[in-house]
Each structure stands twice: as structure tokens, then as C-alpha cells.
Amino acid sequence: MSPYEEVIAQRRQEQFDKVDCKKIAALSKKDLAAWQSNFKSDEPEWRLAEHEWQRRLMVEQIKAGKWAAIIGLAGVILGALLTKVLEKF
Numbered sequence: 001m002s003p004y005e006e007v008i009a010q011r012r013q014e015q016f017d018k019v020d021c022k023k024i025a026a027l028s029k030k031d032l033a034a035w036q037s038n039f040k041s042d043e044p045e046w047r048l049a050e051h052e053w054q055r056r057l058m059v060e061q062i063k064a065g066k067w068a069a070i071i072g073l074a075g076v077i078l079g080a081l082l083t084k085v086l087e088k089f
Helices: 003-017 021-026 029-036 044-087
Strands: none
Touching (some): 029 044
């Protein structure tokens, strides 16, 4: 590695060390997309942004699954109650 490449690599590492994952998580979707667009897909910052997108997607899926489970449980309870009521007739 040439001295020039070493300086470039050192500067990139210093820039990467300054990245705060909590600040990335706090960015809006629009701001996260704008920040990610400043980097190439093989750069670590781009990868951090990609992980943040995946994290947000998982949170949305968990919320949707939670409501589906609640609705399903309510349906089971309602079905059991209706069965008991109809058995008496």
C-alpha cells in the first residue's frame, strides 16, 4: 500500500469512527435515504444505513404480526363463547 493510500484509508477510518448509530436510527426515512446516497454500496456507512432500513422493516413487521395475533386470539375467544351459547339451544 502506498503512503497516499494509507493516508486515504486512515481518513476513511477516522470518518467511519465518527458515525453514531443512534443518530442514524433517529433520522427520518427521507434523511436516512439522503445520507445513504452519499456513499457507495461497498462503503461501511452505506451498509450501516442498509442495516437501519432492515431494522425498521422488522419493527413494522413485528407490529403488524402483533395485531394479527391479537385479532386471531379475539376470534378464538369469540368462537368459544359462541359455541357455549349455541350449545344451550
